[in-house]
Amino acid sequence: MAQNINPEYEGSATHTKQSEEALTKSQDNHAVTKRLQKELMVLMMSGEKGVSAFPEGENLFTWVATIAGPQGTVYDGYKFKLSINFPHSYPYSPPLVKVTSPCFHPNIDLHGNICLDMLKDKWSAVYDVRTVLLSLQSLLAEPNTESPLNPLAAELWHDQSGYRSYLLQNFPVEGGKQLTSTTSK
Numbered sequence: 001m002a003q004n005i006n007p008e009y010e011g012s013a014t015h016t017k018q019s020e021e022a023l024t025k026s027q028d029n030h031a032v033t034k035r036l037q038k039e040l041m042v043l044m045m046s047g048e049k050g051v052s053a054f055p056e057g058e059n060l061f062t063w064v065a066t067i068a069g070p071q072g073t074v075y076d077g078y079k080f081k082l083s084i085n086f087p088h089s090y091p092y093s094p095p096l097v098k099v100t101s102p103c104f105h106p107n108i109d110l111h112g113n114i115c116l117d118m119l120k121d122k123w124s125a126v127y128d129v130r131t132v133l134l135s136l137q138s139l140l141a142e143p144n145t146e147s148p149l150n151p152l153a154a155e156l157w158h159d160q161s162g163y164r165s166y167l168l169q170n171f172p173v174e175g176g177k178q179l180t181s182t183t184s185k
Contacts, residue, residue: 029088032061032086032088032089032090032091033060035090035091036055036060036061036086036090037060039128039129039130040053040054040055040129042128042130043128043129043130043133046130048130048133048134049068050067050068050070050137051065051066051067051068051130051133051134051137052065052066052133053065053066053082053084053129053133056083060086061085061086061088062083062084062085062086063083063084063085063086063129064081064082064083064084065081065082065083065084065097065129065133066079066080066081066082067079067080067082067133067136067137067140068080068137069140070137070138070140070141073140073141074160074163074164074167075140075141075167077173078167078171078173079101080099080101080103080140081099081100081101082097082098082099082100082112082136083097083098083100083112084096084097084129084132085097091125091126091127091128092125093123094118094119094120094123094127095119095129095132097114097119097132097136098111098112098113098114099112099114100112102171103171104150104153104166104167104170104171105139105140105143105150105153106143106144106145106148106149106150106153106154106157107139107143107144107147107148107149107150108149108150108153109149109150110150113149114136114139114149115144115147115148115149116135116136116139118131118132118135119132143157145157145158
């Protein structure tokens with residue numbers, strides 16, 4: 001038996017559902033934007049030494065960050081550039097963080113991918129950009145050599161003077177800043 005359904009009404013329901021979804025997404029983006037603006041201000045006002053991050057251009061969902069190698073470690077004098085991409089579900093989903101400058105580290109591969117549980121399954125909405133950057137800076141000094149992305153770095157890590165020599169030979173520091181070319185040797 002045929003049903004008597006007004007096609008305009010049925011289309012209207014679909015249109016209304018699409019409008020509601022668009023409104024929800026817009027509200028979510030607005031909430032994420034507000035959160036990112038707040039995090040930027042907190043980071044700028046914190047005076048945190050050795051870490052910085054700013055939006056790349058006008059896009060608040062893509063940031064460029066810098067981490068200085070911790071003093072007294074093999075990375076002392078190095079600076080690392082990172083890219084941070086925030087999903088529209090942030091802070092309930094972690095940002096995608098990659099090292100964009102050359103980095104030889106047990107938990108960072110040649111493509112800049114980072115093995116850090118807080119950026120994956122241990123992510124919490126209470127974390128912010130500052131927390132992520134400080135955790136990455138800490139990871140430089142205390143890698144997890146049991147779960148390496150770079151097996152050679154993990155193997156060399158146990159001899160800190162040899163590790164530092166390898167770094168200086170293959171990833172030279174110039175004027176206190178690491179060379180930022182993206183070609184690896």
